[in-house]
Amino acid sequence: MDIDVTAILSLVLGLIIIMYFLFQPKNPNSPPFIRGWIPWFGAAFQFGKAPLKFIEQARIKYGPVFTVYLLGNRFTFVTETEDVLEFLRSKEADLDEAVQQALQHTVSISKESFHQNRSMFFKLMIQQLSSSNLHQFSETLCKEFHEHVEHLGKEGTEDLNDLVRHIMCPAVMKTLFGKNFCPTTGEFERHFQNFDEGLEVGSQIPEFFLRNWGKSKTWLLNVFERIATDIKKDKSSESGSKTLIQHLLDNLHGNEASGYLLLLFWASQVNAILGAFWTLAFILSNPSVYKNIMEDIVSVYGKAGEARIEVFEDNLKKLPSIKLCILEALRLVAPGSIIRKAMKPLKVQNFVIPPGDLLMASPYWLHRNTKYFPEPETFKPSRWEEATLKKNAFLDGYLVFGGGKHQCPGRWFVLMETHMLIIILLYKYQFTLLDPMPKQSLLQLSRVCQPDGPCRVQYKLRE
Numbered sequence: 001m002d003i004d005v006t007a008i009l010s011l012v013l014g015l016i017i018i019m020y021f022l023f024q025p026k027n028p029n030s031p032p033f034i035r036g037w038i039p040w041f042g043a044a045f046q047f048g049k050a051p052l053k054f055i056e057q058a059r060i061k062y063g064p065v066f067t068v069y070l071l072g073n074r075f076t077f078v079t080e081t082e083d084v085l086e087f088l089r090s091k092e093a094d095l096d097e098a099v100q101q102a103l104q105h106t107v108s109i110s111k112e113s114f115h116q117n118r119s120m121f122f123k124l125m126i127q128q129l130s131s132s133n134l135h136q137f138s139e140t141l142c143k144e145f146h147e148h149v150e151h152l153g154k155e156g157t158e159d160l161n162d163l164v165r166h167i168m169c170p171a172v173m174k175t176l177f178g179k180n181f182c183p184t185t186g187e188f189e190r191h192f193q194n195f196d197e198g199l200e201v202g203s204q205i206p207e208f209f210l211r212n213w214g215k216s217k218t219w220l221l222n223v224f225e226r227i228a229t230d231i232k233k234d235k236s237s238e239s240g241s242k243t244l245i246q247h248l249l250d251n252l253h254g255n256e257a258s259g260y261l262l263l264l265f266w267a268s269q270v271n272a273i274l275g276a277f278w279t280l281a282f283i284l285s286n287p288s289v290y291k292n293i294m295e296d297i298v299s300v301y302g303k304a305g306e307a308r309i310e311v312f313e314d315n316l317k318k319l320p321s322i323k324l325c326i327l328e329a330l331r332l333v334a335p336g337s338i339i340r341k342a343m344k345p346l347k348v349q350n351f352v353i354p355p356g357d358l359l360m361a362s363p364y365w366l367h368r369n370t371k372y373f374p375e376p377e378t379f380k381p382s383r384w385e386e387a388t389l390k391k392n393a394f395l396d397g398y399l400v401f402g403g404g405k406h407q408c409p410g411r412w413f414v415l416m417e418t419h420m421l422i423i424i425l426l427y428k429y430q431f432t433l434l435d436p437m438p439k440q441s442l443l444q445l446s447r448v449c450q451p452d453g454p455c456r457v458q459y460k461l462r463e
């Protein structure tokens with residue numbers, strides 16, 4: 001008997017697709033469900049083209065709560081600020097359960113190591129990066145910024161994003177990891193860029209399908225493994241104060257240090273560099289804001305000169321206008337999503353979200369809620385004047401650093417480093433934008449937006 005294998009396979013596949021559509025359990029209390037038409041992939045192809053755009057279009061079409069089926073997981077998006085604030089406070093919406101597998105895929109931290117070290121890692125970050133502890137970083141950071149800014153020379157032209165990255169990355173690395181442990185060579189940069197670009201897909205799909213990305217990840221993990229070994233051997237810290245990474249290595253259980261170092265390197269660099277880039281770009285593209293800031297800088301430091309200026313806590317307090325610009329720029333370019341996992345049925349509006357769903361909120365879109373931020377698309381640093389910044393509180397509805405008890409522990413550090421770098425750069429150089437202000441790219445969810453085009457600047461020493 002002749003068997004037509006192709007026909008049988010087509011029949012089976014057809015049946016699977018029909019069953020997939022017909023026998024999905026439907027619950028009248030469930031949010032609208034966007035499942036796409038390909039089993040397991042779901043709506044991944046439409047979503048992947050421009051995830052942030054997809055979220056906004058789905059909100060307009062389906063309402064404030066909707067579920068999207070992607071790569072075998074249910075992602076439920078919650079788009080009203082009040083609902084998001086509530087789930088961020090809820091004990092039934094868990095961060096650890098939401099990210100454990102993604103961390104295993106992206107930085108090879110096993111489930112066992114994650115559960116063993118999770119609480120220590122977070123407590124250590126909160127404690128070491130708290131606002132009262134920042135003074136321990138400021139001297140090194142200021143010195144490192146000056147050293148790297150000096151590489152710019154008297155004048156030049158460069159893409160602003162690259163300019164910021166080439167200063168911030170080594171300076172922060174030397175501050176957090178230690179002076180002798182800064183691997184930022186050209187090869188490192190290439191692998192890190194490749195790793196970073198594929199991170200979102202790499203967190204969901206087996207590494208087997210992402211050969212190039214996997215190679216860069218392995219390369220980086222090997223570098224961080226060597227760094228961890230060198231730091232452990234280094235005796236110089238015994239006499240002086242320890243770096244953040246030395247504290248981490250002293251407290252880590254097991255042999256997976258490289259994953260934690262790669263994770264921390266990513267967390268401390270990617271958003272911070274983009275945030276500083278956008279803040280400078282917004283300042284330079286708003287002449288009146290730029291002019292006022294320069295007047296403030298001159299009133300504190302006097303006219304431009306060769307000497308390295310000191311930029312410590314007291315100086316930062318004298319230049320609050322720059323901090324308002326940082327917070328406002330971050331509002332406009334905030335990360336595309338934050339994530340939790342529903343551990344029990346969760347009521348949001350009139351819907352019940354089933355346990356196991358990944359709960360998603362988008363700081364990027366929430367920061368465009370006119371109730372909290374009138375004229376949301378306008379860069380308006382003055383809206384921050386009314387915020388109680390002195391008490392370390394942000395405006396209501398501001399979620400650039402996430403929310404609830406798992407807010408970003410690096411938030412005070414990043415505000416300080418960005419503030420410091422901007423003062424040093426603007427004190428030393430006069431900048432002119434050569435390209436129109438780029439728009440925010442809507443392609444990535446897990447970090448601050450990238451620019452959608454070049455943003456070259458011309459700079460020369462101020463007279």
Ligand code: HEM
Nearest residue numbers: 122267268271272275338400401402403406407408410414
């Ligand atoms: C503009 C810069 C930054 C932005 C926008 C940002 C944003 C975020 C967000 C949204 C989260 C997740 C919070 C949540 O789920 O509620 C997070 C987590 C985290 N961030 Fe940041 N971050 C920035 C800079 C930094 C820096 C400079 C560091 C370290 C020095 C850092 C370290 C971390 C760590 C370790 C976590 C994970 C915390 C955990 O264990 O749960 N971040 N960040």
